[in-house]
Amino acid sequence: GNTTAPKTQATAPADKKITLGFAQVGAESGWRTANTKSIQDSAKEAGFDLKFSDAQQKQENQIKAIRTYIQQKVDVISFSPVVESGWDTVLKEAKDAGIPVILTDRSVDSKDTSLYATFIGSDFVEEGKRAGKWVADKYKDAKEDVNIVELQGTTGSAPANDRKAGFAETIKGNAHLKIIASQTGDFTRAKGKEVMQAFLKANKKIDVLYAHNDDMALGAIQAIEAAGLKPGKDIVIVSVDGVKDGFVAASEGKINFIVECNPLLGPQLMQAVRDVVAGKQIPKRIVTEEGVFTSEDAKKALPNRQY
Ligand code: AHR
Numbered sequence: 001g002n003t004t005a006p007k008t009q010a011t012a013p014a015d016k017k018i019t020l021g022f023a024q025v026g027a028e029s030g031w032r033t034a035n036t037k038s039i040q041d042s043a044k045e046a047g048f049d050l051k052f053s054d055a056q057q058k059q060e061n062q063i064k065a066i067r068t069y070i071q072q073k074v075d076v077i078s079f080s081p082v083v084e085s086g087w088d089t090v091l092k093e094a095k096d097a098g099i100p101v102i103l104t105d106r107s108v109d110s111k112d113t114s115l116y117a118t119f120i121g122s123d124f125v126e127e128g129k130r131a132g133k134w135v136a137d138k139y140k141d142a143k144e145d146v147n148i149v150e151l152q153g154t155t156g157s158a159p160a161n162d163r164k165a166g167f168a169e170t171i172k173g174n175a176h177l178k179i180i181a182s183q184t185g186d187f188t189r190a191k192g193k194e195v196m197q198a199f200l201k202a203n204k205k206i207d208v209l210y211a212h213n214d215d216m217a218l219g220a221i222q223a224i225e226a227a228g229l230k231p232g233k234d235i236v237i238v239s240v241d242g243v244k245d246g247f248v249a250a251s252e253g254k255i256n257f258i259v260e261c262n263p264l265l266g267p268q269l270m271q272a273v274r275d276v277v278a279g280k281q282i283p284k285r286i287v288t289e290e291g292v293f294t295s296e297d298a299k300k301a302l303p304n305r306q307y
Contacts, residue, residue, distance in 0.1 A: 017047065017048065017049050018046075018047075018048045018049070018075050018076070018273060018274070018277055019048070019049045019051065019072075019074040019075045019076075020043060020048050020049070020050050020051070020074060020075065020076050020077075020078060020273055021051045021053075021065070021066070021068075021069030021072065021074040021076070021077045021078070022039060022043075022050060022051065022052050022053070022077075022078050022079065023053050023055060023062045023065040023066055023069070023077070023078075023079035023080075024036055024039075024052065024053065024054050024055060024079070024080060025055060025057060025062075025080050025081075025082045025105075025106070026054055026055055026056045026057040026058075026082070027054060027056075028057055028154075028186065028187045028188050028215070029187050029188065029213055029214070029215040029241070029243070030214065030215055030241070030243035030244065030245055030246070030307070031213060031214070031215075031241045031243055031261065031263045032187075032263070033307075034243065034263040034264065034306075034307035035080075035105065035263035035264075035265060035266075036052075037307075038263060038264045038265060038266035038267075039052075039104075039265070039266045039269060040052065040266075041266060042266030042267045042269070042270045043266070043270060045270075046270040046273075046274070048270065048273065051069060051072070051074060053065040053068075055082060057082055057154060057186070058082065059081075059082050059083055059086060062079060062081070062082055063090050065079075066079060066090050066093075066094065067090065067093065069099070070093055070094055070097050070099060073097070073099070074099065075099070075273075075277055076099065076100050076101075076102060076273045076276055076277060077094055077099055077100070077101045077102075078101070078102040078103070078104055078269060078273070079101075079103065079104070080103070080104050080105035080106050080121075081103065081106050081107065081108050081158070082106070082154065082157060083154070083155075083156035083157050083158075084106070084107065084108055084109045084156060084157065084158045084161065085108070085109050085156065087108040087110055087115075088110050088112070088115065091108070091110060091115035091116065092115065094115075095114070095115055100116075100117045100276045100277075101115065101116040101117060102116065102117050102118055102119075102120065102269065102272050102273065102276065103116050103118070103119040103120070103121070104119075104120045104121055104265050104269050105120075105121045105122070105263075105265060106121065106157060106158040106159060107119045107121065107158050113284065117272070117276050117282060118272055118276075118282050118283060118284055118285065118286055119284070119285055119286070120265055120268050120269055120272060120286040120288070121265065121286075121287070121288060122159075122261050122262065122287070122288050122290060123162075123287055124158055124159045124161075124162030124163050124166070124261075125162040125163075125165060125166040126166060127159075127162070127163055127166065127240050127259045127261055127290075128162055128163035128164065128165060128166020128167040128168075128169075128170075128240075129166040129167070129169065129170050130166075130259045130292050131163070131166070131167050131210060131238045131239075131240060131257070131259050132166060132167035132168070132169065132170030132171045132210075133170045134238060134257045134292070135148070135167075135170075135171055135177065135208060135210070135236075135238060136170055136171050136173065136174060136177065138236070139174065139176065139177060140174065142174070142176045142177075143176075144176065145176050145178050146176055146177050146178065146207045146208060147178055147180045147203065147205050147206050147207045147208070148171075148177060148178060148179045148180065148206075148207065148208040148209075148210055149179070149180060149181045149182070149196075149199045149203065149206050149208070149209050149210070150164070150167075150179055150181070150182035150183075150209075150210045150211075150212075151183065151184075151185040151192050151195055151196065151209065151210070151211040151212060151216040151217070151220060152164060152182060152183060152184045152185065152212055153184070153185075153186070153187045153212040153213060153216075154184065154186050154187050155184045155186075157187075159212060159213075159240075159261075160184065160212055163212045163240060164182070164212070167210060179210075180203060180206075181199050181202065181203060183195050183198075183199075185211070185212075185216040185219070185220075187212070187213050187215060187216060188215055188216065188219070189215045189216065189218050189219035190219060191216065191219065192211065192215060192216030192217065192218065192219030192220045192223075193219030193220060193222050193223045194219075194223075195216075195220075196209070196219065196220035196223035196224065197223045197226075197227075200223060200224070200227050200229075206235055207235065207236060208235065208236045208237075208238065209224075209235055209236070209237045209238070210238050210239075211237065211238070211239040211240070212239075212240055213239060213240050213241045213261075214239045214240070214241040214242070214243050214245060214246030214249075214255070214258065215241075215243075215245075216239070217237055217239035217246065217249070217255055218245055218246065218249060220237070221237070221249060221254050221255075231249075231254040231255070232252075232253045232254040232255060232256055232295070233253070236256050237254065237255045237256055237257075238255075238256060238257045238258075238259075239255055239257075239258055239259070240258070240259045240260075240261050241258065241259075241260070241261050241263075242258045242259075242260040242261065242290075242293060242305075243263075243307060244302075244305050244307060246258055246298075247293070247298045247301065247302045247305050248302065250293060250294075250295050250298035250299075251295060251298045251299040251302050253295050255295070255298075256294070256295060257292065257293070257294055257295075258292065258293045258298065259290075259292050260290035260291045260292060260293065261290060262288045262289070262290045263307065264306075264307070265288065268286060268288070272286070
């Protein structure tokens with residue numbers, strides 16, 4: 001007899017395992033590693049079949065991955081767009097195939113918001129403002145110029161665009177606060193170190209470093225120390241994320257202020273996937289909650305930091 005024949009002919013749609021295709025940015029930072037783990041762990045917990053790809057910080061790789069998910073007829077596609085623009089075509093392809101798309105972490109600049117179901121992630125402009133506000137407060141009585149260098153995230157990415165804009169807006173009221181150099185460090189330690197070395201070579205007096213993430217700040221710290229200067233004292237450092245290594249540097253006084261960006265988006269994403277598959281209405285924008293940490297705060301919070 002035929003022993004491999006299934007007992008039931010058809011599976012009810014409600015019992016069907018949900019397939020989620022996720023196109024990740026890459027593995028550029030500690031934040032990203034924590035984000036990937038959160039997504040993988042919570043997909044497993046939710047009982048979803050997760051198809052996961054790493055685009056190595058290249059948009060073309062993400063587009064390819066999304067097209068593969070469309071061909072495979074996954075139930076939901078999710079991705080964290082490496083850059084903000086250039087997504088309309090592939091998003092339209094997903095829409096035409098009837099596959100809902102959920103954006104996480106980073107958004108797109110598409111005018112047609114019907115191309116995605118929701119965007120779950122941080123308010124990056126607000127993060128930039130929090131960093132800028134701390135600097136503006138610290139130097140509110142400055143009588144001389146305060147020279148600031150900026151390490152930007154990946155060129156064209158939402159967090160780089162928005163963190164730059166939010167910071168610039170909050171410091172512009174004080175003419176002494178001057179951004180004397182600003183360049184991308186691609187959100188990586190290696191690039192952060194390299195660009196900081198160049199900044200130090202080209203500029204005699206640097207008072208503040210604003211890094212769009214902890215990894216670039218950590219790379220820059222190596223360059224600052226190699227130049228015989230004390231990070232956190234000779235050069236005040238402000239960064240974004242709040243990953244473990246950033247917290248360690250902050251608790252040692254090497255980073256003065258960290259604006260938190262929460263990478264643990266997995267549980268919210270899986271809930272949204274469930275809701276979208278069930279045909280429920282979900283909010284178009286889901287903002288993650290986060291805080292800020294001084295060196296003192298970091299020292300206290302470090303023992304309980306999860307990532
Ligand atoms: O999109 C979030 C940013 O991407 C994080 O701040 C950075 O560390 C990561 O690479």
